[in-house]
Amino acid sequence: MRRLVVYFSAFLVVNAALIANTFSLSFYQNMTDNVFQNRYSERDQLSSLNFYLDKDFSKVSIFTEGNYAYLYDNPGLSYYFHDAGLDYLHALNEKTAFYFSVVGQGAFYRSDYSDFNYLSLHFLGAFKTYLSQTSILKSNYAFEYKGYSYSLFDFISHFLDVSFDTYFQTKTTIKAEVSWGYKYYLHPDASQEAVIEEGQGYRGGRDSYIYIPRTVYEGKAIQIFSANGLIAQGLGGKIGLSLSGMKQWTLSGENPFTSVEEFYVVENPSYDSFSWEGYQVSSQLTILVPWNIELKMGYTRSEKEFPGIESMDLEGNPLGVTRQDTRDVFEARVEKDFSSFSLFLSYFYVNNRSNDPFFDWQGNFFSAGLEWNVFFGGKK
Amino acid sequence: MRKSRYVILLLSLVILQAAVLGQETDHYYNVDTEKKVRGTIQMIVMEPRYKDSSPFLIVILEERKTKEMFNVEISPVRFFSQDFHKGEELEVVGSIYSLDGQKNIIARQIRYRGEIFMLRDKHGFPAWRGGEMTQKKKRKGKRF
Structure with missing residues (x-):
């Protein structure tokens, strides 16, 4: 009986792969000396296995993806992530389309981290039109709902951006973009229960504050606005150089937590693009x-302030200032595509300086990946 | 004995399904007519190419050496993920076919702005994906 179940399971996987137009498997190996991205550097390795399937039905595609990630030194942070969806592309005329x-x-x-479990729904509507053969106008609207195991994190968000880019005969592209975002916490003050984990475990010296909602908190929503600019220059057919800058403002609202944290690779619900205001400048060279073989090298500097988040000393005493971080990131990435698989290697060095000493940190991050694609169906 | 029957049954089903799904349609990628063309983009349009399929992003390319014009089939959803402009250089590897006196290329690989994009595998099977707009960002590790 057990054998029959094994055969049947194997058949289902093969069958699903055959029904699909695309079936891909990928494996990523990540290593870091600072998995929790704070002053108490902690090493870990993360292995990630990913599968992807898609299938076209006339003008609609359906797709599904699963990803299992295992952390060797912090297995309690391991997770499985799955998504499924459909998309549709509609051309209005030969220069304009919706997606x-x-x-x-x-x-x-x-x-250990089951509070981070969530179910979510995303909707994306995109519009693109060629105003001329060298100028493009684009707009995207995104809606997201996320419901977490720990309902304090539950939110809905709206995001709208409009961009315009134009290309000059000097091989220069200039792009300008403005974005607006609105995030509404469904119940930020539903619970005043403070779940403090003593800091002898994964965080080193300071208690964990992430699960503590702020006791004084006005409003449930955060509204942001950002302006971006990019200039890209092609140097021959093999070299590309780009410089970009972004400024973001918090128009209203502030973070509802007492602390904001990022983890390496693993999503942390206290931190996202709504958490901060400030600026970011980047440069990237592609050769x-x-x-x-593609080689990319880049440098990014950012200065971020986290509205509503008060810096604390290492004992957890408030310092009376809003948390501010200045971050320098150096990156190098090598990628090679073969006909049915691709390989990549990447390295990041991050130096994060903060007026909250707990978030004064440096880290080295290595990743290596193998992606294997199998294609089925017609060749059209 | 019973085990062998299951294996045979399953293999038969898999082979039958593969045969049905492998049927070809319309014009298709022919590896024997593969060619590399390097040129300058003259026009970008969205155009229906295959029955019951989303319209394709078509780039009209002028070959650098011969000044010959080619209609390059890229993919449907690349219209959103790739911002081509008139005047930019593009190198295409793909299968050539002629239709109504026009030279067409079904692109398998493009080189653009110092980057290479694989659109099909070496046999010509499409590599573009549903959800490409939403999926691509989270692949290949974290960005800081």
Whole structure:
């Protein structure tokens, strides 16, 4: 009987792969000396296995993806992530098109972090038109709902952006973009229960504040606005250089938690693009070296302030100032695409300086990946 | 004996399904007519190409050496993920076919702004995906 179940399961996987137009498997290996991105550096390795399937039905595509990630030194943070959705592309005329997608997602963490478990729904509507053959106008609207195991994090958000870019005969592209976002916490003050985990475990010296809602908190929503600019220059056919800048303002609202934290690779619900205001500047050099290997090198500097988040000393006493971080990131990435698989290696060095000493940190991050694609169906 | 029956049954089903799904449609990618063309983009349009399929992003390319014009089939959803402009250089590897006196290329690989994009595998099977707009960002590790 057990054998029959194994055969049947194997058949289902093969069958699903055959029904699909695309079936891909990928494996990523990540290493870091600072998985929790704070002053108490902690090493870990993360292995991630990913599968992806999609299938076209006339003008609609359906797709599904699963991702299991295992952390060797912090297995309690391991998770399985799955999403499924559909998308549709509609051309209005030969220069204009709309794109729509609806995606349902779920994240399931091991018991230590089960508060991070969530189910979510995303909707994306995109519009693109060529104003001329060298100028493009684009707009995107995104809606997201996320419901967490720990309902304090539950939210809905709206995001709208409009961009315009134009290309000059000097091989220069200039792009300008403005974005507006609105995030509404469904119940930020539903619970005043403070779940403090003593800091002898994964965080080093200071208690965990992430689960503590702020006791004084006005309003449930955060509203942001950002302006972005980019200039890109092609140097021959094999070198590309780009410089970009972004300024973001918090128009209203503030973070409803007493602390904001980021983890390496693992999503942390206290931190996202709504958490901060400030600026970011980036430069990137892309070179196509022999054997069609892509090499990318970049530098990013950001200065972020986290509205509503008060810096604390290492004992957890308030310092009376809003948390501010200045971050320098150096990155290098090498990628090679083969006909049915691709390989990549990347390295990041991050130096984060903060007026909250707990978040004064440096880290080295390595990733290596193998992605294997199998294609089925017609060749059209 | 019973085990062998299951294996045979399952293999038969898999082979039958693969045969049905592998049927070809319209014009298709022919590896024997594959060619590399390097040129300058003259026009970008969205155009229906295949029955019951989303319209394709078509780039009209002028070959650098011969000044010959090619209609390059990229993919449907790349219209959103790739911002081509007139005047930009593009290198295409793909299968050539002629239709109504026009030279067309079904692109398998493009090189653009110092980056390479694989659109099909070496046999010509499409590599673009549903949800590409939403999926691509989270792949290949974290960005800070």
